[in-house]
Amino acid sequence: xxxxxxxxxxxxxxxxxxxxxxxxxxxxxxxxxxxxxxxxxxxxxxxxxxxxxxxxxxxxxxxxxxxxxxxxxxxxxxxxxx
Amino acid sequence: xxxxxxxxxxxxxxxxxxxxxxxxxxxxxxxxxxxxxxxxxxxxxxxxxxxxxxxxxxxxxxxxxxxxxxxxxxxxxxxxxx
Numbered sequence: 001x002x003x004x005x006x007x008x009x010x011x012x013x014x015x016x017x018x019x020x021x022x023x024x025x026x027x028x029x030x031x032x033x034x035x036x037x038x039x040x041x042x043x044x045x046x047x048x049x050x051x052x053x054x055x056x057x058x059x060x061x062x063x064x065x066x067x068x069x070x071x072x073x074x075x076x077x078x079x080x081x082x
Numbered sequence: 083x084x085x086x087x088x089x090x091x092x093x094x095x096x097x098x099x100x101x102x103x104x105x106x107x108x109x110x111x112x113x114x115x116x117x118x119x120x121x122x123x124x125x126x127x128x129x130x131x132x133x134x135x136x137x138x139x140x141x142x143x144x145x146x147x148x149x150x151x152x153x154x155x156x157x158x159x160x161x162x163x164x
Contacts, residue, residue, distance in 0.1 A: 002118075008125055023126065023149065032145055036084075036129040043090055043125045044105065047118040063114055067105065
Protein backbone atom coordinates (compact mmCIF):
# COMPACT_ATOMS: atom_id res chain seq x y z
CA UNK A 1 0.00 0.00 0.00
CA UNK A 2 1.11 3.55 -0.66
CA UNK A 3 1.34 5.96 2.26
CA UNK A 4 2.27 9.61 2.45
CA UNK A 5 4.50 10.38 5.42
CA UNK A 6 5.16 13.95 6.48
CA UNK A 7 8.28 14.49 8.54
CA UNK A 8 8.39 17.82 10.34
CA UNK A 9 11.87 18.75 11.51
CA UNK A 10 12.16 21.61 13.99
CA UNK A 11 14.81 22.95 16.33
CA UNK A 12 14.90 21.53 19.84
CA UNK A 13 13.66 23.74 22.67
CA UNK A 14 16.47 26.10 23.71
CA UNK A 15 18.33 26.04 20.38
CA UNK A 16 18.72 29.51 18.90
CA UNK A 17 16.64 30.14 15.76
CA UNK A 18 18.20 33.23 14.12
CA UNK A 19 16.10 32.75 10.96
CA UNK A 20 12.95 32.87 13.10
CA UNK A 21 14.16 35.98 14.93
CA UNK A 22 14.89 37.72 11.62
CA UNK A 23 11.48 36.82 10.21
CA UNK A 24 9.86 38.07 13.43
CA UNK A 25 11.62 41.42 13.06
CA UNK A 26 10.66 41.66 9.38
CA UNK A 27 7.01 40.98 10.27
CA UNK A 28 7.11 43.70 12.93
CA UNK A 29 8.58 46.10 10.36
CA UNK A 30 5.73 45.18 8.01
CA UNK A 31 3.18 46.09 10.70
CA UNK A 32 2.33 42.64 12.06
CA UNK A 33 2.26 43.80 15.70
CA UNK A 34 0.26 40.81 16.92
CA UNK A 35 2.90 38.23 15.92
CA UNK A 36 5.04 37.47 18.95
CA UNK A 37 7.41 34.61 18.26
CA UNK A 38 8.42 32.91 15.03
CA UNK A 39 9.94 29.46 14.75
CA UNK A 40 11.22 27.83 11.58
CA UNK A 41 11.51 24.24 10.47
CA UNK A 42 11.57 21.90 7.49
CA UNK A 43 8.97 19.51 6.19
CA UNK A 44 9.64 16.44 4.04
CA UNK A 45 6.91 14.43 2.35
CA UNK A 46 7.78 10.83 1.50
CA UNK A 47 5.73 8.43 -0.62
CA UNK A 48 6.28 5.09 1.08
CA UNK A 49 5.24 1.65 -0.09
CA UNK A 50 4.58 -0.42 3.05
CA UNK A 51 2.26 -3.15 4.32
CA UNK A 52 0.76 -0.96 7.08
CA UNK A 53 0.76 2.61 8.37
CA UNK A 54 2.74 1.44 11.40
CA UNK A 55 5.47 0.11 9.11
CA UNK A 56 5.37 3.32 7.00
CA UNK A 57 5.85 5.35 10.18
CA UNK A 58 8.83 3.16 11.16
CA UNK A 59 10.45 3.70 7.75
CA UNK A 60 9.85 7.47 7.93
CA UNK A 61 11.23 7.63 11.46
CA UNK A 62 14.32 5.67 10.39
CA UNK A 63 14.86 7.99 7.38
CA UNK A 64 14.49 11.07 9.62
CA UNK A 65 16.95 9.74 12.19
CA UNK A 66 19.52 8.64 9.60
CA UNK A 67 19.35 11.48 7.08
CA UNK A 68 16.79 14.24 7.53
CA UNK A 69 17.26 15.51 11.08
CA UNK A 70 20.37 16.46 13.01
CA UNK A 71 19.77 14.79 16.40
CA UNK A 72 22.06 17.25 18.21
CA UNK A 73 19.88 20.30 17.59
CA UNK A 74 16.70 19.04 15.87
CA UNK A 75 13.62 17.00 16.74
CA UNK A 76 11.10 15.51 14.35
CA UNK A 77 7.40 14.60 14.24
CA UNK A 78 5.81 12.22 11.76
CA UNK A 79 2.29 12.16 10.30
CA UNK A 80 1.24 9.24 8.11
CA UNK A 81 -1.79 9.21 5.79
CA UNK A 82 -3.05 6.96 2.98
CA UNK B 83 -6.10 35.26 23.01
CA UNK B 84 -2.90 33.58 21.98
CA UNK B 85 -2.94 31.24 18.99
CA UNK B 86 -0.24 29.14 17.40
CA UNK B 87 -0.37 29.25 13.61
CA UNK B 88 1.63 26.82 11.51
CA UNK B 89 2.33 27.91 7.95
CA UNK B 90 3.46 25.10 5.69
CA UNK B 91 5.10 26.36 2.49
CA UNK B 92 5.65 23.84 -0.30
CA UNK B 93 6.45 23.99 -3.99
CA UNK B 94 3.52 24.19 -6.40
CA UNK B 95 2.68 21.09 -8.41
CA UNK B 96 4.98 20.91 -11.43
CA UNK B 97 7.82 22.98 -9.94
CA UNK B 98 11.11 21.08 -9.89
CA UNK B 99 12.30 20.08 -6.41
CA UNK B 100 16.02 19.23 -6.82
CA UNK B 101 16.51 19.02 -3.05
CA UNK B 102 13.76 16.40 -2.86
CA UNK B 103 15.28 14.45 -5.77
CA UNK B 104 18.70 14.47 -4.09
CA UNK B 105 17.24 13.29 -0.77
CA UNK B 106 15.34 10.56 -2.62
CA UNK B 107 18.58 9.34 -4.21
CA UNK B 108 20.40 9.45 -0.88
CA UNK B 109 17.62 7.40 0.76
CA UNK B 110 17.85 4.83 -2.05
CA UNK B 111 21.64 4.66 -1.51
CA UNK B 112 21.00 4.09 2.20
CA UNK B 113 18.75 1.12 1.38
CA UNK B 114 15.31 2.75 1.68
CA UNK B 115 13.88 0.96 -1.36
CA UNK B 116 10.25 1.56 -0.39
CA UNK B 117 10.52 5.36 -0.52
CA UNK B 118 9.34 6.55 -3.92
CA UNK B 119 9.08 10.31 -4.06
CA UNK B 120 10.39 12.98 -1.72
CA UNK B 121 9.12 16.54 -1.53
CA UNK B 122 10.57 19.33 0.58
CA UNK B 123 9.06 22.40 2.16
CA UNK B 124 9.33 24.88 5.00
CA UNK B 125 7.26 25.29 8.11
CA UNK B 126 6.88 28.47 10.15
CA UNK B 127 5.22 28.62 13.56
CA UNK B 128 3.85 32.01 14.61
CA UNK B 129 2.52 32.97 18.02
CA UNK B 130 -0.34 35.33 17.23
CA UNK B 131 -2.37 37.47 19.61
CA UNK B 132 -5.85 37.74 18.08
CA UNK B 133 -9.51 37.93 19.12
CA UNK B 134 -10.46 34.70 17.32
CA UNK B 135 -8.93 31.78 15.45
CA UNK B 136 -10.46 33.14 12.23
CA UNK B 137 -8.60 36.43 12.74
CA UNK B 138 -5.37 34.56 13.64
CA UNK B 139 -5.69 32.60 10.39
CA UNK B 140 -6.17 35.84 8.45
CA UNK B 141 -3.03 37.34 9.99
CA UNK B 142 -1.02 34.16 9.26
CA UNK B 143 -2.30 34.05 5.69
CA UNK B 144 -1.38 37.71 5.20
CA UNK B 145 2.13 37.11 6.62
CA UNK B 146 2.60 34.09 4.35
CA UNK B 147 1.47 35.98 1.26
CA UNK B 148 3.57 39.09 2.04
CA UNK B 149 6.78 37.54 3.37
CA UNK B 150 7.01 33.78 3.83
CA UNK B 151 5.97 32.26 0.50
CA UNK B 152 7.00 33.08 -3.05
CA UNK B 153 3.65 33.06 -4.90
CA UNK B 154 5.31 32.30 -8.24
CA UNK B 155 6.54 28.85 -7.24
CA UNK B 156 5.14 28.15 -3.76
CA UNK B 157 1.80 27.46 -2.12
CA UNK B 158 0.97 27.52 1.58
CA UNK B 159 -1.39 25.84 4.05
CA UNK B 160 -2.25 27.17 7.48
CA UNK B 161 -3.18 25.32 10.68
CA UNK B 162 -4.29 27.32 13.72
CA UNK B 163 -4.48 25.98 17.28
CA UNK B 164 -4.94 27.52 20.75
